[in-house]
Amino acid sequence: MRMKLAATAAIALATLPITANAEGEVNIYSYRQAYLLEPLLNAFEKETGIESNVVFAKKGLAERLEREGRNSPADVVMTVDISRINELVERDLVQGVSTETLEKNIPENLRHPEGKWYALTTRGRLIFTSRDRVEEGEITTYEELADPKWEDRICTRSGKHPYNIALFSSMIAHHGEAETEKWLAGLKNNLARKPQGGDRDQIKAIAEGVCDVSIGNSYYYGNMLQDENQRPIAEQVRLVFPNAEGRGTHVNISGIALTKSAPNKEEAIKLMEFLSSPEAQRIYAEANTEYPANPAVKPSGLVAEWGEIHPDDLPLHTIAENRNAAVKMVDRVDYNGE
Known part of the structure; x- marks a missing residue:
């Protein structure tokens, strides 16, 4: 697997290169740590042949997207917490996406009403x-x-x-x-x-x-x-x-959103759909002892031992x-x- 990872503090974000418009690639800006993403992106490349480039930061990704504007190489943003992902919506940095697969896999209360973000774990x-x-x-x-x-x-x-x-x-x-x-x-x-x-x-x-x-x-x-x-x-x-x-x-979420620039939009949507799939949901949830967002996937390991969670169905938006x-x-x- 040839995932390229750049880990950085927010102050250095503008200096990190990431290849845009590369065939068969998807560029990810991520607040989620590298060890959580690696097994997912390994599986994604194995299934689709699409390589991943990742920029990781603890903060500052929304500001970077604003600076880069339509020239941003980022295809998707992966983040934690509803407020952080909603910030992308409020700043008009993401676009809606609606596919049969995403809407089947992610419940309505765990996605933006216009498809501007989707939960991946809770x-x-x-x-x-x-x-x-x-x-x-x-x-x-x-x-x-x-x-x-x-x-x-x-x-x-x-x-x-x-x-x-x-x-x-x-x-x-x-x-x-x-x-x-x-x-x-x-x-x-x-x-x-x-x-x-x-x-x-x-x-x-x-x-x-x-x-x-x-x-x-x-x-x-x-x-x-x-x-x-x-x-x-x-x-x-x-x-x-x-x-x-x-x-x-x-419950709160980790989630994913498609950027407005998304130079590799087709590949990005494939990634979003893959991450909502049962296979990826199991990998992702187990990596950080979280609950799958896809209701067809049951919690496993330690999380299953705690007993069933009855989540508040209040829409996250x-x-x-x-x-x-x-x-x-x-x-x-x-x-x-x-």
């Missing part, structure tokens, strides 16, 4: 609880995070992080802004410390006794269990799939529409303050 925004200090079933919903019984017992990362903003946006969709703001203020009052770190750090904080409850993406827990050094930490928490008996657990309101709400309740 991850639940779960509640983690101490196995020692919280009884099983003691908390079962997001709403209960604001219950005063959890005062000084909850840890989270920044309220401004896209993963939390997406959760807060979903709460706005379900409860309206006024009720959600009361809930968010209650959650803030229950924090054991100022929001900090990432999702794994919240699990570590539970293990260290700093707090008893946290919020995090399911795949972080899975990755910790697969790490020999972090497994003992992860084993000290219990997974809770919030609202499983009601509207369902909030609705969550994206509430993003700005959620960001302002975080500021109003001073969520990240002392």
